[in-house]
Structures are given as structure tokens and as C-alpha cells.
Amino acid sequence: MSITLQMNQLDITAMFKALGDPTRLRIFEFLRACGAPVAVEESGDVRPLVGPTVGDICCHVTGNERVTSSISFHLKELRLAGLITMERRGKNMICSVNPEAIVLLAQYFGTTPSVGNSDCC
Amino acid sequence: MSITLQMNQLDITAMFKALGDPTRLRIFEFLRACGAPVAVEESGDVRPLVGPTVGDICCHVTGNERVTSSISFHLKELRLAGLITMERRGKNMICSVNPEAIVLLAQYFGTTPSVGNSDCC
């Protein structure tokens, strides 16, 4: 288990809440488009191997060279929701989507839900 | 085109925002589980044919017999986000998920995003 607090139990409401902000959705889509590979630990933790830095993300999303506290805040929200992972690489933090989250969300909408709940309709 | 203001242009951020509230997600999941059939107009509008009433939903979600303004508020949010549709049936309003929204969301997570954005990583 890693030292840093990781959200291993994926909460679908938290994910939707995180994706419900336009800035965060842009960050998420940027990271998805990057499609950087990740390492999966025995513990289940996911770590990025390569990927854009916080600065790259900030530049892409805001056009700003300097990393803003706002971007940092949104990255934290995405991380706590289990949607992305980050890891220090020298002076930088490199970022990546959490593929497990994508799988979970794809399943959530892809599968036909169980029909026939007797207490409805 | 229907008289009531309908959101025909589906906005993915608005959908995530709507699903990011636990009460709304419960309502949405209940409606999905009901799996009630809908009618699709030439205009593209989707109308429920059968489905639970607002009272049914309120009862299921809050355990409360009386419909609360809070449930009404959340239903409106889901409706404005394009996730559900509602129609009057006598004294009641009957509700249903918008299948187009489910398809859109399934595609959003199901498809592999276009990789190779040169300005990333």
C-alpha cells in the first residue's frame, strides 16, 4: 500500500461530481487523449509511467505558462475521485487517467440494468 | 417541437454535474431499473409512455409519502440535463430515462479516444 492516501474504492457519485466541472472535464479529456501507459501495483494502486506534467496540463487548459492553484485544486479533485493518478518525476508531477475508472464508467452505462424491480412503476 | 422547453442538445458536462448528486443518482438509477418504454417524436423529443410517478420516485428515494420540493428540484435538474423525460398522465407526472443520453454516455466511455494529439506529453 502506498504512503499517500489513495482512493481504492471507486465511488461513482464522486466521479460524476468531479467530471461535472468544465475545467476538470477538459483536464480529464486531455489526459485520456494522451493515453499514457500506467503501472499497476500488487496493491491495486495505479501509477503513471509517463504522461503530461501539471504544467503541460495547465498550459493546455488555460493557456497559462505558470501553474495556477486552480488547476492544482481541480487535479486534486480528480485524483480523490479516483479518475486520475499522479506521481513525482524529478521536479515535475506526471499525470495519467486511471484506466480502472474508465472501465467502471463504461460498464456503468454499457450494461443493461437489472429490470423487474417489483416496487417500481 | 414541444411547448415545454426541452434540452435537445445534450451537454456531457451538464449530465455529469446532474449525476454528481447522490439523490439525483438514486433517482436516475431507479428510473433505469424501471426500464420503461418511451416514444420518440419526429422532432427528436422523447416522451415516456409508462413509468413511475414523481410520488413513486419520492417514496422510493426518501421513503416519504408526500412529494418534497427537493425531489421536484432534482427531477428538474435531471430533466434540464437531458437525462430523463417527464409527461403528465392525469393528475400525475410519469418519468423515464432518456435512452439517447445513456447511449451518448456509453459511447463517451466505451470508445477509445483519439490518441496522438501532438501537443501533449
Next chain:
DNA sequence: TTAATATTTCTAGTATTGTCGAACTGATTA
């Protein structure tokens, strides 16, 4: 027409969220 039922809208209060600038931390370079 009046009453009752089902639901929405309005208003106000509280809580949560996003933004900004300043201060702080960790890692590298001089």
C-alpha cells in the same frame, strides 16, 4: 363549483464549491 390530490415554484437560509494571491514544500541546479 368546491374540494382534494399531485406536483411545481418561490423565498430564504445554509452549505459547498471555485477562484485568486500569498506563502509554503520538494527537488534540482549553481
Next chain:
DNA sequence: TAATCAGTTCGACAATACTAGAAATATTAA
């Protein structure tokens, strides 16, 4: 070690969102 670079955290403020109760609307029943 000092300076710099890359990001994060903190504190304050504005904006937004959720909740609750009261009043309003639409439909049906008496």
C-alpha cells in the same frame, strides 16, 4: 548552501447549489 523551478496548500471571498416550508398550479372527484 543559496537560488530557482514546479506544484501544493492556505485563507478569504464570491458564486452556486441543496433544503425546507409556504404558496401556487393543474387535474380530477364530489
